[in-house]
Amino acid sequence: MKSTKYNVPVEATLEVIGGKWKVVILCLLKEGDKRFSELQRAMPVVTKKMLSQQLRELEKDGIINRTVYDEIPPKVEYSLTEEGESLREILNLMCAWGDKRLGNDPDCSGT
Amino acid sequence: MKSTKYNVPVEATLEVIGGKWKVVILCLLKEGDKRFSELQRAMPVVTKKMLSQQLRELEKDGIINRTVYDEIPPKVEYSLTEEGESLREILNLMCAWGDKRLGNDPDCSGT
DNA sequence: CAGAATCCTATTCGATACTG
DNA sequence: CAGTATCGAATAGGATTCTG
Numbered sequence: 001m002k003s004t005k006y007n008v009p010v011e012a013t014l015e016v017i018g019g020k021w022k023v024v025i026l027c028l029l030k031e032g033d034k035r036f037s038e039l040q041r042a043m044p045v046v047t048k049k050m051l052s053q054q055l056r057e058l059e060k061d062g063i064i065n066r067t068v069y070d071e072i073p074p075k076v077e078y079s080l081t082e083e084g085e086s087l088r089e090i091l092n093l094m095c096a097w098g099d100k101r102l103g104n105d106p107d108c109s110g111t
Numbered sequence: 112m113k114s115t116k117y118n119v120p121v122e123a124t125l126e127v128i129g130g131k132w133k134v135v136i137l138c139l140l141k142e143g144d145k146r147f148s149e150l151q152r153a154m155p156v157v158t159k160k161m162l163s164q165q166l167r168e169l170e171k172d173g174i175i176n177r178t179v180y181d182e183i184p185p186k187v188e189y190s191l192t193e194e195g196e197s198l199r200e201i202l203n204l205m206c207a208w209g210d211k212r213l214g215n216d217p218d219c220s221g222t
Numbered sequence: 223c224a225g226a227a228t229c230c231t232a233t234t235c236g237a238t239a240c241t242g
Numbered sequence: 243c244a245g246t247a248t249c250g251a252a253t254a255g256g257a258t259t260c261t262g
Contacts, residue, residue: 006213007154010138010202013209018131020234027121036244043118047236052245073243074242090208091121093201098124102117131254147224158256163225184223185262 016061017087021046021054023094026084029064030091033079063087127172128198132157132165134205137195140175141202144190174198 006012017023021043028034028042039051055078058064063084069075080088117123128134132154139145139153150162166189169175174195180186191199 006209007156008135008138009209009213009215010135010206011209012212013205014134016212018134020129023125023129024119024121027119040244045118048245049237049247050235053235068244071243074245076244087208090201090204093204094124095121097198097201098117098120098122101123101127102120104120151224159225160227160257161255164255179224182223183262185225187224 016058016063019054019057021050022058022063023091025051025054025058025078026063026080026087027091027095029078029080029084030088033077036076036078039078058084127169127174130165130168132161133169134202136162136165136169136189137174137191137198138202138206140189140191140195141199144188147187147189150189169195 017026024043025039028039034042036051036055039055040046040048043051055064055066059066061083062081065079065081067077067079069077128137135154136150139150145153147162147166150166151157151159154162166175166177170177172194173192176190176192178188178190180188
């Protein structure tokens with residue numbers, strides 16, 4: 001079955017991780033689970049609206065898990081699903097490529 | 112030197128290949144040099160304007176070469192530069208990931 | 223063939239305010 | 243803390259026309 005939706009198969013990949021901030025989010029999550037506020041701090045130029053939008057889409061597409069802890073104050077943690085883990089190699093390479101282009105050590109944490 | 116432009120280094124990668132159709136173009140070019148019209152045929156939903164815009168940006172960023180043959184009718188060929196070649200592994204993985212998600216054989220040619 | 227230029231609409235996105 | 247809702251400005255992107 002060739003999908004009629006895409007002309008080039010890689011479009012299926014882009015539909016999932018092509019969002020403006022999705023790869024950045026995933027690169028952060030591949031280093032470990034993160035709370036909403038942690039992601040915000042790591043990406044100060046991204047508004048809450050944008051961030052939650054991208055997170056919701058990633059969740060819908062089965063790439064990340066959203067875990068709500070029933071506490072006060074609220075706590076929500078995001079993590080990679082298995083499907084998300086299957087992107088790890090791609091994410092690592094993309095991070096390394098960016099580092100190299102910036103002339104940095106191959107460290108993608110951004111911290 | 113930590114770049115002040117990005118908070119997470121992978122953003123440098125996205126600045127180069129994050130454009131809406133850039134990865135698709137690169138996935139086509141990694142299979143061999145292509146003329147403008149060949150790219151158009153391979154991506155029918157993309158307008159000429161969009162296509163040439165993305166091509167120009169990729170050229171400006173040193174990812175692809177634009178070779179003009181002085182013929183009538185005009186002929187222009189696009190190919191990966193060495194910098195573009197350094198993306199090959201990422202492109203291959205992204206293609207394979209999309210194929211897998213579509214349930215296809217790992218063939219990214221789209222033909 | 224391989225675009226560039228123009229016009230115009232649809233979508234994105236930021237700023238701000240509000241909620242459980 | 244972790245969001246949602248609303249509104250307006252900016253931008254992206256399609257359709258069309260023109261050119262060497």
